[in-house]
Amino acid sequence: xxxxxxxxxxxxxxxxxxxxxxxxxxxxxxxxxxxxxxxxxxxxxxxxxxxxxxxxxxxxxxxxxxxxxxxxxxxxxxxxxxxxxxxxxxxxxxxxxxxxxxxxxxxxxxxxxxxxxxxxxxxxxxxxxxxxxxxxxxxxxxxxxxxxxxxxxxxxxxxxxxxxxxxxxxxxxxxxxxxxxxxxxxxxxxxxxxxxxxxxxxxxxxxxxxxxxxxxxxxxxxxxxxxxxxxxxxxxxxxxxxxxxxxxxxxxxxxxxxxxxxxxxxxxxxxxxxxxxxxxxxxxxxxxxxxxxxxxxxxxxxxxxxxxxxxxxxxxxxxxxxxxxxxx
Amino acid sequence: xxxxxxxxxxxxxxxxxxxxxxxxxxxxxxxxxxxxxxxxxxxxxxxxxxxxxxxxxxxxxxxxxxxxxxxxxxxxxxxxxxxxxxxxxxxxxxxxxxxxxxxxxxxxxxxxxxxxxxxxxxxxxxxxxxxxxxxxxxxxxxxxxxxxxxxxxxxxxxxxxxxxxxxxxxxxxxxxxxxxxxxxxxxxxxxxxxxxxxxxxxxxxxxxxxxxxxxxxxxxxxxxxxxxxxxxxxxxxxxxxxxxxxxxxxxxxxxxxxxxxxxxxxxxxxxxxxxxxxxxxxxxxxxxxxxxxxxxxxxxxxxxxxxxxxxxxxxxxxxxxxxxxxxx
Numbered sequence: 001x002x003x004x005x006x007x008x009x010x011x012x013x014x015x016x017x018x019x020x021x022x023x024x025x026x027x028x029x030x031x032x033x034x035x036x037x038x039x040x041x042x043x044x045x046x047x048x049x050x051x052x053x054x055x056x057x058x059x060x061x062x063x064x065x066x067x068x069x070x071x072x073x074x075x076x077x078x079x080x081x082x083x084x085x086x087x088x089x090x091x092x093x094x095x096x097x098x099x100x101x102x103x104x105x106x107x108x109x110x111x112x113x114x115x116x117x118x119x120x121x122x123x124x125x126x127x128x129x130x131x132x133x134x135x136x137x138x139x140x141x142x143x144x145x146x147x148x149x150x151x152x153x154x155x156x157x158x159x160x161x162x163x164x165x166x167x168x169x170x171x172x173x174x175x176x177x178x179x180x181x182x183x184x185x186x187x188x189x190x191x192x193x194x195x196x197x198x199x200x201x202x203x204x205x206x207x208x209x210x211x212x213x214x215x216x217x218x219x220x221x222x223x224x225x226x227x228x229x230x231x232x233x234x235x236x237x238x239x240x241x242x243x244x245x246x247x248x249x250x251x252x253x254x255x256x257x258x259x260x261x262x263x264x265x266x267x268x269x270x271x272x273x274x275x276x277x278x279x280x281x282x283x284x285x286x287x288x289x290x291x292x293x294x295x296x297x298x299x300x301x302x303x304x305x306x307x308x309x310x311x312x313x314x315x316x317x318x319x320x321x322x323x324x325x326x327x328x
Numbered sequence: 329x330x331x332x333x334x335x336x337x338x339x340x341x342x343x344x345x346x347x348x349x350x351x352x353x354x355x356x357x358x359x360x361x362x363x364x365x366x367x368x369x370x371x372x373x374x375x376x377x378x379x380x381x382x383x384x385x386x387x388x389x390x391x392x393x394x395x396x397x398x399x400x401x402x403x404x405x406x407x408x409x410x411x412x413x414x415x416x417x418x419x420x421x422x423x424x425x426x427x428x429x430x431x432x433x434x435x436x437x438x439x440x441x442x443x444x445x446x447x448x449x450x451x452x453x454x455x456x457x458x459x460x461x462x463x464x465x466x467x468x469x470x471x472x473x474x475x476x477x478x479x480x481x482x483x484x485x486x487x488x489x490x491x492x493x494x495x496x497x498x499x500x501x502x503x504x505x506x507x508x509x510x511x512x513x514x515x516x517x518x519x520x521x522x523x524x525x526x527x528x529x530x531x532x533x534x535x536x537x538x539x540x541x542x543x544x545x546x547x548x549x550x551x552x553x554x555x556x557x558x559x560x561x562x563x564x565x566x567x568x569x570x571x572x573x574x575x576x577x578x579x580x581x582x583x584x585x586x587x588x589x590x591x592x593x594x595x596x597x598x599x600x601x602x603x604x605x606x607x608x609x610x611x612x613x614x615x616x617x618x619x620x621x622x623x624x625x626x627x628x629x630x631x632x633x634x635x636x637x638x639x640x641x642x643x644x645x646x647x648x649x650x651x652x653x654x655x656x
Binding site: 091 | 419421423445448451454462468587588589590591593
């Protein structure tokens, strides 16, 4: 079986989920360990993962390089790569980029939904693009090998990150806006620029990003992937499920509200549907990647193309992205 | 003698300076206690001030309300009011506004020179105005009685803060750009909007904000104040010296660079003049406020007008600004 990599998950982690990863043959997952947490709180999340690695060494281990994905396959385990969906954890301190890279952080979104110190999120009314600090931090991420992730960023910021970054960037979890209009989904302009720059898009199965929401069909999802391959090139797409398995609704509130407001912000939800939406029938957990692969074959993709989408492209991207800029 | 209040100082504090405040008859000073420090580091600065208050109770004490300025006059001491020149110390956490207000923080700049989580600084290329979090935080500052200070903010952000804030705001230390063109000085549009909204401008004697820099004459400075009184109204102006007495040049580097870049940013300085500029001959320390008052008289201001500029307006503003929004 070819390599299977998920470009983003944020589950309420447990032995059950780690076992499902193994049942589903998942070789590597980029997991979100922090949103609005500051540096010290993020270190607490790393400590929590260290306990998982200590307790379940037969199921999971921490991934630092693409070679760890190969090691995961050889040893029948899943390699866990850390990432952040907001730069809160570097606080105002560019020096924390290198420190967090050493601790294993491999992806950092320059923004979640709001303006950050680095760039603008997709829920702001206006978008300045990369800030002064944003440009400095992207250079530093490029230097140490931390991937710029613009999944939640606004259009201009995303285009500027693609252009300014000296290394390819990722949109780990989003879909084309032409398929499903949503603040979080991406324009054709962004997708083309991302593909041309050597970047990569992970397709999300989070219902708010899907045409028809929770009722989205596998056929619709897979046809969209095939069309996006035509726009971006088959080498520049992968899966990034945004699976939030077993999370209580209090967590989606934390993701949206953090500590930036005393009110409730419903984000992609609404007052009548504030919680996590139900997943589509064909994707519930890590055992369902085979179903997606089957869906891709059904819309006419070749076996080689399916292998690229299901993990081959992420594998190449990991190999190019996680080490220092100068060859090392 | 009428009340004497300085709208901003950031000295390398010492018994010498506290004694000079007493010699100069300074009743109250808004002191900057933090720039890029996070919450915990800001608390360390408060601890440092608590030691000053403990060691020099005959010279200084912490001010919380306008009544403390009256108390300072009665007891022959200087009331010290805390402020921040950047919102770093509230981190990503709106709840820290109330906590810091309780600890005595009475002014907070929504930005220093760069983009913050709240608004845009005057050194950024683009200015989005108030961010989503910015609007929430301004509401919270209005509620608890913490003054919005836009001294280092960009034009649109400043205008939006004036309009969005339900209580008058301050520009504690800056001058009109029409007198001396500088990113840090303010347009006529801003000054008029500030005056009309009941806000207040503190005139800076920091050389980079002065026409002719360190060579600026007292007459030029005082004529500019008289003209600005015509633009903004005599009730809406005061002094905000931006006195950085006895600071080593490493401090101006910290102010400009913080931890947001690994390079050097010269801000208002330059590679050939990276340090603090020499002060104008007529203002060196807290004993020189009488010279400024004399200069105002010399350009034709009445005694009553001079009293307003030298502290009366700040006194009224303190009285309106530091308590909870609902009368309390």
